[in-house]
Amino acid sequence: MQYMKPEELIDFLKKELKESLLDIRLDIKKEGIKQKENHNIWLEIKREKLIDAIELISTLHYPHISIIAGEDNGENVILTYLMSIYYGEEGKEVCLNIKVKLDIKEPSISTITDIIPGAQTTEREIKEMFGVNFVGLPDMHNIFLPEDFPKNIYPFRKNQKGLDDLIQK
């Protein structure tokens, strides 16, 4: 199959996504005595265009999703999708780390499980830990927290009240 070099990949994404792409940078790490290069691309996308970006990436190679990491910095809930493409051949994999900023009062974003069914577990975890609404994800019960955990308490939010009486030393 066709492999784009990381620099070509960046140009391709810039050309196709235009102003939906807010930021992009390439991170190269040299590993081992032979100093082989490893490539990570960090990008930030507007939340409405996430599905378009993922569909675009799927045209190159079916992406592997590792996890979605969440962060609450007071103003936004930032989700980082850790994905990778071009696995299967020695030394060719490129990691794509996609950031999306969500509004803290009503965080919501469309689900990617239509394209990547394997993302269901991680979206459910973000939903119960941060309170993010994944549009299109079927309503399922809690995945990690106990069933009787109070409904509106999201343990990973910064200023979450009501957690102190649950914490024991």
Next chain:
Amino acid sequence: MKLNKNFDRSLWVFHLNTGSCNGCDIEIVALLTPRYDVERFGIKLVGSPKHADVLLVTGPVNRKMLPRLKLIYDQTPDPKAVIVVGTCGSSGGVFYDSYNIVGPVDKHIPVDVYVPGCPIRPEAIINGVLKAWLKLERIRNESNKAKVIETAKEASS
């Protein structure tokens, strides 16, 4: 240490994991393997608490496992001994300040023997089980003694 002459029964052990990392659990299973081989001492792992003499508890107690822990403790028939294996059950270990952990095991059920270590060596578990064994023998002897005294009293009256 000297074993009592009434030491003629084997010891059946039930193992319960209340949310641990599995390090101690693997070492407990390693006890059955040819290197340590506890079955030659008469110690056996059973599948149900109703057959057990000793409860082996590992892990910091998880909020979800708490009712199960209490249920299993109640289901185990007397006389019984509870051994807590590993530092996280004895005192919490590295796990503290979490919303899902409800404290060391002795907050919820009475504990007889503590075996610290993270994770513990199989030899330390054998040592702990032996201590519990002696305690059980003592309890059995005292209850036997009490019965003998009572029968003697009734016979003489």
Next chain:
Amino acid sequence: MAKSSYKVPIGPIHPSLEEPMTFNFEIAGEKITSVDLAPGDNHRGIEFMGRNRNIIQIIYLAERICGICSVSHPYAFCRAVESAANIEVPPRAEYIRAIIAELERIHSHILWAGVAAHELGFDSVLFLSWKVRENVMDLLELLTGNRVNYGVFTIGGVRRDITDEHMPRIKQTLEYYKETYQKLEDVFLQDPSIALRTKGIGPLSYEEALNLSAVGPTTRASGVKKDVRQDHPYSAYADMDIKAITPEAFSGEVNGDVFDRIIVRLLEVKQSVEIIEYCVNNMPDGDILSEKKLAKLLGTLKKATGEGVGRHEAPRGEVIHYVKLGEGESPEVWKARAPTYNNLMPWVPMLKNQEVADIPIVIASIDPCIGCMDRVTLVDSNTYKQEILTRDQLRKLSVEKTRRLLQ
């Protein structure tokens, strides 16, 4: 149609290990028809606790996420922090890290092989393989000081060196495994009884493994060549040419069933022995720590900012840690993801249309580490019967099926 919901409070997959897990099966006759996932029993809130720890304390917390793959989490975490803070690791430390990680892979795969045999009812194979495993445990104890939870990794290198005095013992252990490997292969791969019970059971197709982002031997057994050591080489693995192992290397075909997963794991034991040999023969000289004074290291980490991702190929699959450093001692964001997380969803297609007696071996075949993961509830539907099966009853069904087939 009546609905039979079998509530199966199964202990864990490992023998006598009551790892909290509950399975709900709905069954039509003897076949399973549907499955539902819901972890939760082993959830300790590790990332939440990480908010109140400094980085060095998090290494020890990460080690205790799982006792079987206890090197994988510190490895990925240290790589993530070193990437975020731009700390260089000396080459000798990278080689020592790779050696310990491969020793752990050997012990974990042999442990799994014994467990799988136990679930089928071959207890003597369990005892044989765990006795074989004791050699690598002795070597790990000699090198690091403990059988499990080694405490050897730190930011910027490793805390203990492998000296020339250790070398003869390492070589002796490697020779032992080269000799016994053939015995293991005969017992697991050439024996007709195990083949009878595992061929065609619990299949996962190539497309399903790809769509569900499965990792580790589970996905390699279905033909997807994903291996972090091959795709995105890191640390000492970048100096070797590691290839992902798929079942056609042994049997010439790929079926994606339980037997293929056994093949992949046993071949990986052989691969690990070769990797350790390479590392031992080509060990570079030099320091093992980039910053020897702990107080200075903590000061550097406090001032550092940035984000980093660390990945490692653990015995069960890809482990990934994401760290974002900010002001203060604790990281702003720490996300730890164990491999079993991605391998939960593949349980659904694997168990469909399988028999009840095959449940233990299919569940064990992805090598679930629930200490790393959490719990699973499976729901199925057909007849309206409420029955509670314990794990022992399920295992008994599995053993009876073995006896029936071997008659």
